[in-house]
Amino acid sequence: MKQSNEIHPDFILEKARNFCSYQERCLSDVKNKLKEWMVKDNVAEKIIDTLRKDGFLDDQRYACVFSGSKFRMNKWGKNRIIYELQKKEIPDLYIQIGLQEIDEEEYITVLKQLITKKSFEIKDNDPYRFRKRLASYAISKGFEPPLVWNILKETEG
Numbered sequence: 205m206k207q208s209n210e211i212h213p214d215f216i217l218e219k220a221r222n223f224c225s226y227q228e229r230c231l232s233d234v235k236n237k238l239k240e241w242m243v244k245d246n247v248a249e250k251i252i253d254t255l256r257k258d259g260f261l262d263d264q265r266y267a268c269v270f271s272g273s274k275f276r277m278n279k280w281g282k283n284r285i286i287y288e289l290q291k292k293e294i295p296d297l298y299i300q301i302g303l304q305e306i307d308e309e310e311y312i313t314v315l316k317q318l319i320t321k322k323s324f325e326i327k328d329n330d331p332y333r334f335r336k337r338l339a340s341y342a343i344s345k346g347f348e349p350p351l352v353w354n355i356l357k358e359t360e361g
Contacts, residue, residue: 213247220251224260228269232292234261267294267302275306279314282306284346315347315355 216238223229223237234255238248255261267289274280274288282303289299322341328334335356342352 211241213251216241216243216247217251217254220255221258221260224255228266229261230263230266230270230292230294231261263294264298264301267298268305269302271299271302272305275311275314279318279345281315281342281346281348282311283348287346312351312355315342315351316359318342318345318347319352319355319359 220234234252238251252261270289271285274285285303286299289302319338319342322338326334326337328337339352339356343349
């Protein structure tokens with residue numbers, strides 16, 4: 205009797221369901237996990253199809269959850285969110301839909317709060333360097349440079 209070292213596809217499917225149930229996942233997350241588990245390509249495709257059909261995997265839903273949570277929890281700006289979603293190969297349409305999860309007024313409020321908080325941490329007597337450091341900080345968090353500079357001008361006057 206021949207003994208097989210292959211893991212049964214149903215077992216892998218159940219592991220993949222658990223992986224997707226724990227937190228929202230995107231297609232690239234699942235593909236990477238299946239590669240890590242050394243699942244053959246044809247089996248991986250079937251598992252991915254099943255996960256999609258059963259509602260465990262949805263890149264549009266992922267983009268919405270990711271955008272909203274990274275903004276609210278990590279205080280990331282839209283540029284950073286776009287960059288991270290593109291790294292995960294999320295389609296541009298889904299990225300734009302995900303960004304709609306961010307309320308514009310809340311976005312501006314969070315940016316102003318970040319700038320205010322950082323202004324107490326920066327010790328620089330030169331007003332130009334001070335403003336540049338504030339802007340650099342906000343831009344590094346993923347906020348759009350024109351918006352950052354407009355907020356800085358607004359808070360000056």
